[in-house]
Amino acid sequence: MKNLAFEASLGGEYIWCISLLLSFFGLDAIKKNRVVAMRNYMIGLTLFGFLPLLYAIIYYFPDVWTYLTFDDEEELEEIHMWQGYPYGLLWYAFIILALQVHSFSMYSAWKLITSWKAKGTKKIRLKHVHMMCHKLLV
Template identity: 35%
Template structure:
């Protein structure tokens, strides 16, 4: 940076900037990826708050006019992913590889594992709903609804959103892990 009114150094035309220091690529990648992962973790927290709200209002009925659906086992297991998500947020402050690995493995096991198992196990219910709806026999069965919407469809919408959030979170966490591990200084004894 030059002062106003100062002159350029003699013998240069200003094109000799190639030798100057540049930001290493792993630092650039890390600073670009961290805010994206934070947003995804916060979205996960918002969805977890919805599930917690459903569980609490089912067990402690506050409003009697709304029929809250019974929570499923997968919801309780999926809420365990809040712990790895907190580890993921804490890992980004000082590039803690161990905490990021806890986030990664916890999200795979309790997040994606639980959600994908739920999607596969309940797929027959979704196909049954679709078949009954296409044959106009849905009135005979009376599917479980929430505020007038079929519950199975609402669950699958929720599950698809959660799969996307977890998948993108794992992608971002993988980028950060590779960025942090690539240039980690080795300890010398």
């Protein structure tokens, strides 16, 4: 079996992994219809999901740009490669997928929060109408 040598971690990868654990908090918020818990999930996803991805986009941009616009083979020697592929470009492929998943999660969380709030305001309005009718009848 071939030995796969990876570049040392930036640390952002570990921070991003926290966003995977946040999924359990999001699922718990869904199960219990909790607006505050879902809002906390969205904040956590922004801090531990999107920000590390943004950092990786900025960090790997010079390598990706150099690879996409190189004129000389000497320029490619400056780029970190893994298995013959530019390391930054591989990260960009992962980042695109992660951004799609996180964006869909944020959109879904936002839609749930707005629907839960709307449902709550309908209950309050119905309760208010019921109280007004009761006062009129008494």
